[in-house]
Amino acid sequence: MAQPDKKKIVIFASGSGSNAQRLMEYFEHHNSVRVVALFANNPKAYALKRAETFHVPAFLFNREDFYQSGKVLQQLQELNPDLIVLAGFLWLVPQNIVQAFPNKIVNIHPALLPEYGGKGMHGIHVHTAVVQAKAKESGITIHLVNEEYDKGDFVYQHRCPVHETDTPEELAARVLQLEHEHLPRVIEELALKQ
Ligand code: GRF
Numbered sequence: 001m002a003q004p005d006k007k008k009i010v011i012f013a014s015g016s017g018s019n020a021q022r023l024m025e026y027f028e029h030h031n032s033v034r035v036v037a038l039f040a041n042n043p044k045a046y047a048l049k050r051a052e053t054f055h056v057p058a059f060l061f062n063r064e065d066f067y068q069s070g071k072v073l074q075q076l077q078e079l080n081p082d083l084i085v086l087a088g089f090l091w092l093v094p095q096n097i098v099q100a101f102p103n104k105i106v107n108i109h110p111a112l113l114p115e116y117g118g119k120g121m122h123g124i125h126v127h128t129a130v131v132q133a134k135a136k137e138s139g140i141t142i143h144l145v146n147e148e149y150d151k152g153d154f155v156y157q158h159r160c161p162v163h164e165t166d167t168p169e170e171l172a173a174r175v176l177q178l179e180h181e182h183l184p185r186v187i188e189e190l191a192l193k194q
Pocket of ligand 1: 089122
């Protein structure tokens, strides 16, 4: 009997790409889901090297490709992914891409949205804000992407404590570990529903 096609995931990353790596590892030998491409907007993104290691095709693009010429949209339409995962991706996704993939783009944010989100709230800035607010808890939010930063419906949240003595870096490490632990499973569930 013919096997059904595997669900296709595309990853977008801007930097280190440790979450991208977790996804590529998790789906490397998966029966029904595969990572078909990694898109990066930064030639120095270490995520590109990680994609090479996993033999995942990498696409490097610039602002013009993303916001003006429609090149990224066209590449995505050719790949026809079931799910697009923003894993440490910092640019706002343009409307034409959001509309071309309704409810198929998800982002991971390293805090408990709706707090500590929005423009400029990325990386260590998020954890600094959480520590400065003396919040008792932080965590991760995986959410659908719409035309505004960090505003789409939540798919999954997981909490962790913030200790009184935490530096932003210590909190960042705890939250990143949570991301690595939960992101692949949540993405697997979402992909299989498509
Ligand atoms: C993660 O904390 C992710 O939530 C955020 O940016 C960080 C990226 O880390 N959006 P990495 O590039 O996956 O290592």
